[in-house]
Amino acid sequence: MISNSDVPQVYVNTYIDKVENFLLVYNPISEKGIVVLNKEAAFLLQLIDGKRKIEDILLIAKQLDPKIEIAQLISIFDDFVSSEIAYVGILKNKEKLFSKKPTHLGVWLHITNQCNLRCTYCYVYKTSDSMNENLANEALKKIIADAKKHSFKKITVKFSGGECLLKLPQVLDLVHFGRELAKDAKIDIEFVVLTNGVLLTEKIASTLKQENVRVAVSLDGLERYHDSQRIFANGLGSFKFVEKGIENLLKAKVPFNVSVTITSKNVENIPDLTKYLLKRNIPFAFNFYRENPHVKEELEGDDKKLVESLKEAYQLIYDNPPRYSLINGLLDRVSFKRPHCWACGMGHNYIVVRQDGKMVSCQMTLEKSIGSIDDEDLVKTMLKGSFIKPKKLTVDDKTPCKTCQWKYICSGGCPLLTFNQRGKYNISSPYCAVYKALIPEVLRIEAKRLIKYGYPNSNEIKTDLPSSLPL
Amino acid sequence: MSFKNAKVITDETVKQVVKISCECDCACQMNNDCACEAYNDCACAQV
Numbered sequence: 001m002i003s004n005s006d007v008p009q010v011y012v013n014t015y016i017d018k019v020e021n022f023l024l025v026y027n028p029i030s031e032k033g034i035v036v037l038n039k040e041a042a043f044l045l046q047l048i049d050g051k052r053k054i055e056d057i058l059l060i061a062k063q064l065d066p067k068i069e070i071a072q073l074i075s076i077f078d079d080f081v082s083s084e085i086a087y088v089g090i091l092k093n094k095e096k097l098f099s100k101k102p103t104h105l106g107v108w109l110h111i112t113n114q115c116n117l118r119c120t121y122c123y124v125y126k127t128s129d130s131m132n133e134n135l136a137n138e139a140l141k142k143i144i145a146d147a148k149k150h151s152f153k154k155i156t157v158k159f160s161g162g163e164c165l166l167k168l169p170q171v172l173d174l175v176h177f178g179r180e181l182a183k184d185a186k187i188d189i190e191f192v193v194l195t196n197g198v199l200l201t202e203k204i205a206s207t208l209k210q211e212n213v214r215v216a217v218s219l220d221g222l223e224r225y226h227d228s229q230r231i232f233a234n235g236l237g238s239f240k241f242v243e244k245g246i247e248n249l250l251k252a253k254v255p256f257n258v259s260v261t262i263t264s265k266n267v268e269n270i271p272d273l274t275k276y277l278l279k280r281n282i283p284f285a286f287n288f289y290r291e292n293p294h295v296k297e298e299l300e301g302d303d304k305k306l307v308e309s310l311k312e313a314y315q316l317i318y319d320n321p322p323r324y325s326l327i328n329g330l331l332d333r334v335s336f337k338r339p340h341c342w343a344c345g346m347g348h349n350y351i352v353v354r355q356d357g358k359m360v361s362c363q364m365t366l367e368k369s370i371g372s373i374d375d376e377d378l379v380k381t382m383l384k385g386s387f388i389k390p391k392k393l394t395v396d397d398k399t400p401c402k403t404c405q406w407k408y409i410c411s412g413g414c415p416l417l418t419f420n421q422r423g424k425y426n427i428s429s430p431y432c433a434v435y436k437a438l439i440p441e442v443l444r445i446e447a448k449r450l451i452k453y454g455y456p457n458s459n460e461i462k463t464d465l466p467s468s469l470p471l
Numbered sequence: 472m473s474f475k476n477a478k479v480i481t482d483e484t485v486k487q488v489v490k491i492s493c494e495c496d497c498a499c500q501m502n503n504d505c506a507c508e509a510y511n512d513c514a515c516a517q518v
Contacts, residue, residue: 022480033482040477064472072475079479325482454484 002077004055004070006088008048013405014085017440017447022455024447028408030084031338034327034443036450044076048086102349103153105379107143108363110354111136111171112162117196117238119218120229121263121299123292123364130167131355136174139353139373144181144189150379152349154188158216160363162355165199168207175211192216194259196230198238200245205252215256217246222276225269229261229299250280257283257329264289264301267309274313281322285329286310288431290417292364307437314441321449330442332413334435339408341394343415347386351378361385364416388415388425400428410435 002008017024023042025035037045043064047057054070054077061068080086112130115122131139140157147155157178159171175191182189193208197217208215219242220226227237249256258277262270270286277284288306289299310331317326328335333343342348344362352360358369359381370385371378395401395411412418413429421430429435 036480038476038478038480040472040474041479043472044474044477061474065474068474076474076477076479083479083481085479323485450480450482450485454480455478 002054002074002081002088004058004074005053006077007051007053008057008077008080008086008088009050009091010045010048010086011084011091015405015440015443017444019444019447020451022447022451024443025085026443027084028405029339032082032084033336034446034450035083035085036447036454038455041076041079044073045080045085101151102345103151104349105143105147105152105155106345106350107155107157108350108352109136109139109157109159109174110161110352110363110366111159111164111167113355114166115161115163115196116166116198116232117163118231118233119196120231120265120297121261121289121292121295123290123294124162124366125294126162129355130162131170131353131357133170133173135357135373136170137177139357140174140178141181142373142378143351143353144178144185144187146377146379148185148187149377152187152379154190155182156190156192158192158194160194163196163199164193165195165204168199168204171213172207172211175213190214194218195245196238197242197245200248202248202251205245205248205254208249209252209254213254215249215254216259217242217249217256218261219243219246219258219273219277220261220263221266221269221273225266225273228265229263246280246282250282257285260284260286262286262288262301262306262309263299264305265299267301267305270309271312271316274316278316278320278322283322283324283326283329285326286313286332288332288434290364290414291420303431303434303437306434310438311441314438314445318445318448321445321452323449323453325446325449327442327446330445331435331438332431333429334406334410334439334442336409336442336446340411341396341408343395343411343413346415347383347388351382359385361387362416388419393425398426398428400432404436406436406439409439 011027011029013028015026015028021039023037025037044057044061047060054074058070058073061073077086081088113124113127114130115126144155164171171193178189178191192214194216197219218230220229223239226239226242230238232238260273291300314330328337344350346362352363353373354360354366357373359371359373359378360366360368361370365387368387371381375381395407398412401407401412413431413435415425418427418429419425
């Protein structure tokens with residue numbers, strides 16, 4: 001609790017914006033997320049100048065509200081401090097924010113190379129190879145044992161491919177096996193199926209629900225937009241099948257989300273797709289296309305179109321935000337969950353196992369093995385296996401990112417994409433300008449959600465915010 | 472202006488205001504205390 005004589009301060013790089021009649025405040029080095037203040041709270045925040053004590057602020061506040069007591073004022077400033085938009089005393093060392101060892105291990109099990117689709121941007125070279133049962137069981141067993149050894153508390157296993165639902169019986173066996181092992185090891189485990197959605201029959205959807213397996217379905221647009229890039233081997237589009245699959249998931253009440261890959265071919269349809277998903281109350285995430293050696297056509301769009309289309313989509317969400325937060329899925333690699341120095345878990349807390357038991361750093365580099373499940377310690381193999389040179393290059397080391405306000409939420413974007421397009425890692429992401437243009441828009445969406453659900457009478461607020469906000 | 476009306480709204484506020492019965496048995500960090508009434512109306516459905 002703060003005291004009368006404390007001098008509150010705001011964090012460097014705090015971002016503020018006006019949303020409706022509220023003030024959005026976002027401290028990018030906080031784990032607390034976005035904060036919204038009504039006009040009274042906003043007024044008090046603006047009195048922070050790094051010199052005034054709480055007792056000085058009380059004197060000013062009393063001129064407008066003679067009844068205010070010191071205890072009330074302290075309570076409000078305590079809220080500022082606990083939501084990490086202000087601090088008193090010495091600022092905690094930023095390094096501490098990033099020194100926490102990750103406790104959540106992501107695992108990508110590439111069950112099969114087989115797929116019933118031939119999506120135009122896919123990074124997988126299709127063969128008939130799949131992970132055999134013994135190998136898959138052995139991989140899971142070793143992953144859980146090594147995760148335990150390295151003190152991970154939770155594992156998320158994503159079944160991928162190819163199309164992993166082609167191997168559903170094996171997937172379910174692995175779910176059962178993995179749950180037993182995790183229980184013995186006292187580690188939380190969850191399973192996710194990454195699917196193109198074509199095979200999601202009523203029966204399969206209901207099985208996934210029963211087995212408590214979560215699902216991510218790829219849907220890249222409505223009708224012809226989806227069909228322009230997610231096609232069967234015979235060239236026909238898959239939209240109708242995926243739509244039916246999604247209906248089945250909804251009917252079976254399976255927790256799922258939709259993953260959207262944005263390319264030059266579907267970018268203009270993103271607002272309509274957003275409308276479609278919002279109407280059905282389906283959570284979703286937008287990912288930007290990443291070029292890879294298997295793609296035979298030009299799928300990168302221009303930044304201007306991407307920004308315009310996403311702004312249009314964001315406006316739809318802003319107008320009627322769902323109760324859950326979409327913020328971490330609206331802008332590619334940008335994540336507001338907590339400040340981070342690396343854009344992904346590669347080399348830190350992310351294990352990828354190929355169908356032949358080889359390990360790779362990232363699913364986008366399936367050809368580049370860094371070890372195998374026969375290695376003595378899979379976590380050690382993962383830690384050694386980052387392809388970034390130098391391995392420990394963080395966003396703080398990236399010259400163009402050093403002074404950026406947003407560096408701990410985009411963390412420089414996908415390092416592989418940056419390297420592939422620009423030939424080195426120590427350079428800004430090809431999507432840097434897009435991120436910078438859209439991060440404020442995404443923040444506004446989250447602020448609107450907080451206002452709508454956290455302040456149910458917000459419609460009654462007519463008074464404007466204070467005009468001067470010196471932050 | 473009455474400062475007793477000052478409000479600081481965060482995601483935690485939303486979770487407290489919107490009540491709360493999770494049917495999705497999700498593995499979300501909210502430990503089944505998430506802001507969903509419906510199976511899919513939940514941030515934890517995002518994977």
